[in-house]
Amino acid sequence: MEFDCEELRRLLAKYKFRDLTVEELKNVNMFYPHFRYSLDTYVFKDSSQRDLLNFTGTIPVMYQGNTYNIPICLWILDSHPFAPPICFLKPTANMGISVGKHVDAQGRIYLPYLQNWSHPKSVIVGLIKEMIAKFQEELPLYSRSSS
């Protein structure tokens, strides 16, 4: 589906660095054209809320000779690209989370790339590449066998 730049600019109206963010998302879309974008309310740990852009989709992770489509959701902060995205796994109803070094029980993703985030060297495409690499070492989701 065609990437709608104008729609994205409208969704990102309140973002501090809208043009930078749109340019970067155009680049993400070139590598990962199946992500869906929407503006939703994110609730922070301190219960504050903010309308933020998020994109959901799957990333291809090779494991034991098979490629799995791991569902993720990335929330882009309104100070992007000067703050890292907040990243979650989005397991389907028949998937379980394998808590590990990079994933907690709520499906939140932790990566060195996020900890060391710094503009301009850190970019979403680079983040996703590291996510794929780490998930290939330690798969974060498993499929529950059907009864």
Next chain:
Amino acid sequence: LNGGTIPTAPPSYT
């Protein structure tokens, strides 16, 4: 829907 890939994950091993 914009034709995204279907989520999949490997089976768990007991």
